[in-house]
Amino acid sequence: MRKNGFARHALIETLHTVQSSFGYLDDDAIRFVALSLRVPLSQAYGVVTFYHYFSLKPPGKHTFTICAGTACYIKGADKLIDAAEKHLGIPQGQTTSDGQISLMTARCVGACSRAPVVLSDGEVSGEMSAELMVEQLERWAVE
């Protein structure tokens, strides 16, 4: 906040910083940011819920993100999502009950030429197949 001079318009920047430090935004964090930047709490909450990037729930130990952009979709990302949901037993956007793995989808990570693309804890791998994906998920599950 200090970096941006406590400017009100730096709300999104500040929330980004908080989320990258804590992994998610809880009520206390939003309240604190809103108070410090002198923006109405409703605006801060509105911004947090408007943008997909902000999460109100703590993420799992590992995050598996499947890109659902158009190029990935054409190359079968929907099948990957189905397979991952089936394997983990949770719908996308959720975390397994043991808190190990969060399954997410992304709007496009810009690696379309290597579609379908997944991110394992932020690391991009392209031309993914359901088998390779399940392998990775199993590696995480036993950790």
Add this chain to the structure above:
Amino acid sequence: MTIEELEQIAESVSQENAKYDYEVNVCMDLACASQGAEKLRDALVRAAEASGKSVFVRRTGCMGPCSAGPLVRVDPDETLYKHVHANHAEAVVASLGGKPVPELQCDLNEHFGSQVRVVLENAGYIDPEKIDDYIARDGYKALLLVLTEMTPSGVIHRITESGLRGRGGGGYPTGLKWGTVAKSHGDLKYVVCNGDEGDPGAFMDRSVMEGDPHRVLEGMAIAAYAVGASKGFIYVRAEYPVAVARLTAALRDARRRGLLGNNIGNTPFSFDIEIRLGAGAFVCGEETALLASIEGRRGAPRTRPPYPAMSGLWGKPTLINNVETYANIAPIVRNGGRWFFNMGSERSKGTKVFALTGKITNTGLVEVPMGIKLREIIDVIGGGVPGGHTFKAVQTGGPSGGCIPAEMLDIGVSYDALLKMGSIMGSGGMIVMDDTSCMVNVARFFIEFCMTESCGKCIPCRAGTAQMHTLLTRICDGTGTMEDLELLEDLCSTVKEASLCGLGQTAPNPVLSTLKYFRNEYIDHIVHKRCQAGVCNIKAPVEVLA
């Protein structure tokens, strides 16, 4: 900083480079990096040291043909190698000064043959983290030239003369936009760069921001001088962390060199840029929503007029252009408006970068002159559809664009021609589909996207896309009726005409274009309860006709 000083820097860089006999350039863009380009670079450095040859290993931005990655180009011979991995490093270094390694050689003459590089001229030749590399390739020369020798109206005249149109998709004449902002009254004006590449399936802006960040900054600074702005913002999506890091570093270096900040080039002109992060909202690519987002609010668009050129950020006149538009500015200033005007088709000038993806052999970034035939891009540059499948459609413009069928491929690419075909130029995503793609399902995919991305401010878009999605899902499931189809068409025109912003107005395009060119697939789903591509999971029992 003066032009002489720039030339001195360029001179010292070329002297530095001349110390080495060979240059090995490694593409470090996302696609290559995800296949181990980082390890490859380390291995090349080690191999070079061990060999005792004088080799310089450089990390560069995207070279283009991502499907052949990781890519390496060896200079001065300009030999391009494909699928190079760390275990090939020794062979590559050993080949220097002798014959190239045959099994790694990348023969893509056809791929590069009809490409013209303006925006991507430095891609693969400079280290994006080194400002001096950019300066050595005439970087920032245009900015200093403009500041010392041209008037703001002279700059606008040159841009107008070039015929450059907005590369974000709308195709608004850039010179006209600059002129409007320049004429607007205001004590403070802003220049904004739209780097919120929302189109899922396009990545040219990411590639430019990551591979040649200074080019964008230079374009913005020239624009600021032309319109009389003193402050700039680059709005980048948070999904592009590397782009954010590169731009941050580029801003720091440019300030250090006195190419941004107060009294640039010892002239009275002062200009600085700040980065603003997006947070995953497609609608923020719409200019008024983007401005709201920069102000730290929800990215909801507002009615226009007033246009941002009159009243934008905090009510001040604001110039908004796309990354690729700014990337075109410096070359136009250096080479003159006529040079740019002479490229391209009648009403679309210059070149366009496309992100070629989907069911195509050579995926990656291509830059082609406007007016080139779609068929040439797909069959020659793209190398056609792989795996013995047949081409079905090419989708341009992302969720706002449409699908173009095979019979329209002989039309030249231009803003107007694509619009006429029911698609749009868009930011430059080009996704090829083959016979394994169901067009109804594709339409549903895009509507689902627009439905979730709708900001919810206006009803036609918020409710219309949701209803369209329901109808399309019914058709995909095989439970749709012909009345549904009629209703769908009705809804399309309502959403198109009544929505507040570009997102809603263009959301029906994927449906309309598939209905226009692939109506038989819809009928197949509804009447015959079958999906020829085998994508849709048809629930309804197949009626057996006696």
